[in-house]
Amino acid sequence: MRLKKNDTVRVITGEDKGKEGRILKVFPDKGRIIVEKVNLIKRHTRPSKSLPQGGIIEKEAPINVTNVMLVCPKTGKPTRVGSQVLSDGSRARVSRKSGDMIND
Numbered sequence: 877m878r879l880k881k882n883d884t885v886r887v888i889t890g891e892d893k894g895k896e897g898r899i900l901k902v903f904p905d906k907g908r909i910i911v912e913k914v915n916l917i918k919r920h921t922r923p924s925k926s927l928p929q930g931g932i933i934e935k936e937a938p939i940n941v942t943n944v945m946l947v948c949p950k951t952g953k954p955t956r957v958g959s960q961v962l963s964d965g966s967r968a969r970v971s972r973k974s975g976d977m978i979n980d
């Protein structure tokens with residue numbers, strides 16, 4: 877998976893197409909991510925110690941990684957992500973649109 881937590885992504889397909897948000901959580905084994913303010917669902921909860929009132933809570937649900945694209949930090953447009961081997965042998969993520977390295 878080429879996306880990481882705190883990356884800014886844009887939804888390219890589905891109900892929330894065009895929305896941008898920060899990745900809150902990544903599920904690499906399932907190929908899904910949770911993006912801030914995207915794919916909101918209503919959860920009916922019972923009263924508990926952590927939420928004594930209970931009620932209906934709106935929260936983000938996971939979406940498929942294939943439905944989002946990373947936003948290039950330089951251009952601000954969606955881009956594909958590549959990898960490049962550096963001189964010290966480590967790998968770095970690279971924006972395909974601008975060719976710049978993406979800060980991790």
